[in-house]
Amino acid sequence: SQKIEQNSEALNIQEGKTATLTCNYTNYSPAYLQWYRQDPGRGPVFLLLIRENEKEKRKERLKVTFDTTLKQSLFHITASQPADSATYLCALFSSASKIIFGSGTRLSIRP
């Protein structure tokens, strides 16, 4: 069956360091992979999308990589700040055009 795994439930890092979150998937051949941010009490908010023919995408301090051979995406936040503390979700389009989400990684940036 199709599965998305974000293998860190929680990640704590020091302010200023680079946070790296991992998303692995099985039994998918997604055309896109997305990353969302969710703050407590709010809905997820779209951050970045990367296509299957793109290896890397950047937006300000965010960088996403997509390795279709490894079936893995990495999400990096450079120069992390306490305001980056949130839950980050990866999401895939299944073959039926459904948007399926991983379980999320709760990121905490300590000052």
Added chain:
Amino acid sequence: DAGVIQSPRHEVTEMGQEVTLRCKPISGHNSLFWYRQTMMRGLELLIYFNNNVPIDDSGMPEDRFSAKMPNASFSTLKIQPSEPRDSAVYFCASSLARGGHMTPEAFFGQGTRLTVV
């Protein structure tokens, strides 16, 4: 645009009662998704519509759950009868499909926190 609007924000109901959650998608969007979020199971897709037509309801947990989209600007998710295990945050999201291909960015509402006692 005000974004995706869900109501109510919070709902507390007794077991056995009917619950109706409402969603107004972003104007012009033609795909609508209902998700349920719990600590144990994360964000689960329940059902999604394209052009007001239900495309996939395989995530709907039981016959007690039903969803409708009578027009492009309104959708409901109904639980009848409700049970304590239905307690969760229910999100509605909308997206725009162009030329038969989905624009992948989904816009979420604030969610409805449902508590069934």
